[in-house]
């Protein structure tokens with residue numbers, strides 16, 4: 001088996017994906033890469049690690065050639081809120097990086113995983129049960145790069161036979177590594193604040209409904225899609241997937257079941273609220289269910305219990321919690 005390269009391996013998804021891929025395929029088979037140096041002692045440093053700036057052709061090419069890479073999980077990207085602050089950087093990284101990855105994949109015959117997002121949809125997209133194939137027209141730079149990335153992956157498959165697959169992730173909730181600058185980050189921060197202070201000030205309105213998923217489901221979905229029988233894949237790329245959808249008020253209620261007395265209040269950030277308002281409330285993921293048997297495992301109560309069970313000891317260990 002050829003090796004796997006993960007770009008953006010120190011990010012929210014990458015840190016957990018690398019661990020799972022190494023468990024599944026072997027530590028030496030998975031090369032983690034990022035534009036930061038892996039911190040010593042982190043799980044990601046236990047196997048091969050390379051500094052790779054994915055916007056530079058030579059660096060991607062070199063890593064793929066030297067490690068005889070057969071599959072690239074290309075995760076390096078800016079998220080929606082930070083992309084709105086730095087649209088030029090977002091275009092450069094999100095599109096420039098994907099282009100270099102696809103070019104190198106074409107040359108070496110690699111498969112590619114590329115995450116798209118609920119951010120690839122826009123205000124004119126149907127909000128309820130958003131279909132797999134529908135009007136997209138996003139109004140954020142993040143969304144523009146995501147929908148362009150979906151199209152570029154399809155193009156490289158049709159034109160050059162690059163096996164490029166992808167998922168439209170909803171907001172991803174995890175406790176290992178925080179997300180960096182997304183609109184859905186509140187659904188991660190809220191757990192830290194609930195444990196530490198029993199209160200949270202939310203930057204989205206109480207009734208803002210968005211699709212969400214717990215990270216173990218997202219990692220499993222990623223690996224299952226890349227292992228799926230290609231003859232069953234009609235879409236191949238940009239599958240809608242979801243596990244739950246909720247508003248901040250509903251999430252606060254679920255947390256209150258576990259932490260009685262937890263309080264939430266609201267101070268709306270107009271930029272992130274406008275982004276969230278342009279996204280769907282609830283995706284239809286039936287294509288993923290039909291074509292590669294996608295099924296989420298965690299609903300809101302199960303995720304809430306699991307994350308609180310794991311996050312509390314982690315914060316105690318880091319000295320962030322009075323015991």
Ligand code: SER
Pocket residue numbers: 079080081116117118119142169170171172181182183184185
């Ligand atoms: N979680 C992402 C964001 O908020 C959406 O894919 O930017």
